[in-house]
Amino acid sequence: MRVIGLMSGTSVDGIDAALVDISGSTEDLQATLIAGATYPYPADLRDRILAVCGGAPLSLAELAELDDAIATQFAQAALKIQANQAPAVLIGSHGQTVFHRPPNAQLGYSLQIGRGEVIAYQTKIATVSNFRAADIAIGGQGAPLVPPIDAALLRHPIEHRCVQNIGGIGNVTYLPPLKADLPIRGWDTGAGNMLIDLAVQRFSEQTYDRDGAWAARGTPNLELVDRWLQQDFFQQPPPKSTGREHFGAAYLDACLADASGLTQADILATLTEFTAASIAQSYQRFLPQLPDRVLVCGGGSRNTYLKQRLQFLLPDSIICTTDDLGLNADFKEAIAFAVLAYWRYHEIPGNLPEVTGAPKSVLLGEIHHVV
Known part of the structure; x- marks a missing residue:
């Protein structure tokens, strides 16, 4: 059909x-x-x-x-x-x-x-x-709603895989190996590109940080990232979902207030780190084991700096995109x-x-x- x-x-x-x-x-x-x-x-x-x-x-x-x-x-x-x-x-x-x-x-x-x-x-x-x-x-x-499609198209005989969509909101599908007696899991991991995009639009006439180049010029404030990750949503176990109602303009305002004194590049680096760290922390907290491979898709799959930060935070996982397995990431x-x-x-x-x-x-x- x-x-x-x-x-x-x-x-x-x-x-x-x-x-x-x-x-x-x-x-x-x-x-x-x-x-x-x-x-x-x-x-x-x-x-x-x-x-x-x-x-x-x-x-x-x-x-x-x-x-x-x-x-x-x-x-x-x-x-x-x-x-x-x-x-x-x-x-x-x-x-x-x-x-x-x-x-x-x-x-x-x-x-x-x-x-x-x-x-x-x-x-x-x-x-x-x-x-x-x-x-x-x-x-x-x-x-x-995408995890059952991920399971049908991307599950592997021996690899533990995560399919990580990074759109405005991030969401993950955990795919255990075909023969493993483990359930498929999935949940919203938090803000994906949304806060980064909103900040770029506040700071410039651009709509997003192409390749993460602007954020890459800054230095993330890890103390702020750790503080933000203590919030209730990130402690809540799956199943869970979220949206712009939580991670929207008002949330960005609070982040910018916390980040007063940082340069624009440092703020974008901090927001990008927040997205990457929210993903990595959720894997560490809620998965039975860390994935062998993370397949990134959505707009975030084109953000080189974000993928580099995700690789740094998940050093034992291979970070790639669904393109590499023949499924268009966009x-x-x-x-x-x-x-x-x-x-x-x-x-x-x-x-x-x-x-x-x-x-x-x-x-x-x-x-x-x-x-």
């Missing part, structure tokens, strides 16, 4: 679109990327999304307008990615997260907008969307939502209860047929 996966993450950089040929089911899953591209949001739409994610009040009428605008952008991305290609028969759209509340004493709640029924109508392709809702409804975190998340749509179409449960904390496996996503 040829499926389009659509994804926009917490960094709100744009819509990642992946056209994927998929076959098999779980153990024999094959997913081949035919085409991948990122389609930036129009600047005014991105500003509106970021304002809402930052807590700006929104009327129901404004929410409806934003929902429609995002759905239209997703539909256009789907049409563009399959131009001059054999057409897809299914779309898996993650949508745009604007709010995520992990479960505590109450059910969790996660809102992804960009209506699947609009995408289906505008593209004339059946669309699966709203993937997180079913897991959350039965008490799960609704995140991360579009892996979009590929994953294509697979989740494929699984939903074939009525294969898509969540991993040991990762999300849900009591059982369930079908993920709502199917919107062409009308």
Whole structure:
């Protein structure tokens, strides 16, 4: 089946679109990327999304307008990615997260907008969307959802592996060897690129620190990093998830207040170290053993300095990217939502209860047929 996966993450950089040929089911899953591209949001739409994610009040009428605008952008991305290609028969759209509340004493709640029924109508392709809702409804975190795809595509006979996505938020999948009697695990590790990107945008007209070059000119304040890592989120055992609600602009303000007196380069070095150290500490604290190999993906996979710091903190692990194993690091998340749509179409449960904390496996996503 040829499926389009659509994804926009917490960094709100744009819509990642992946056209994927998929076959098999779980153990024999094959997913081949035919085409991948990122389609930036129009600047005014991105500003509106970021304002809402930052807590700006929104009327129901404004929410409806934003929902429609995002759905239209997703539909256009789907049409563009399959131009001059054999057409897809299914779309898996993650949508745009604007709010995520992990479960505590109450059910969790996660809102992804960009209506699947609009995408289906505008593209004339059946669309699966709203993937997180079913897991959350039965008490799960609704995140991360990529670990079962990682397990199907990247597990190794003898290596202990971690697949570390570094988008706006970082999340990990732990893959024990195939014959090991150990569970697959996964959780959000904390801020990925988000704080670094926000700081760069405060300090300059740039949107991110290309290759980590700016941070590499600074010196991280390790005392600050150690202090930040004492916060509750990092002590909480998995399952756990987080988002911009926690690691957003207000969090950066607190970090900058702590870092007063440091140069901009030192601040960026400290925030980059914080991301790397949050990943390494979570492995050391919550895994049965440290990984033989860490496969980095997402935007952070292009940050050379961040990967160097991760290698320093995990000296006995090989740090590489999913590119090295033939799975595109830039579009892996979009590929994953294509697979989740494929699984939903074939009525294969898509969540991993040991990762999300849900009591059982369930079908993920709502199917919107062409009308």
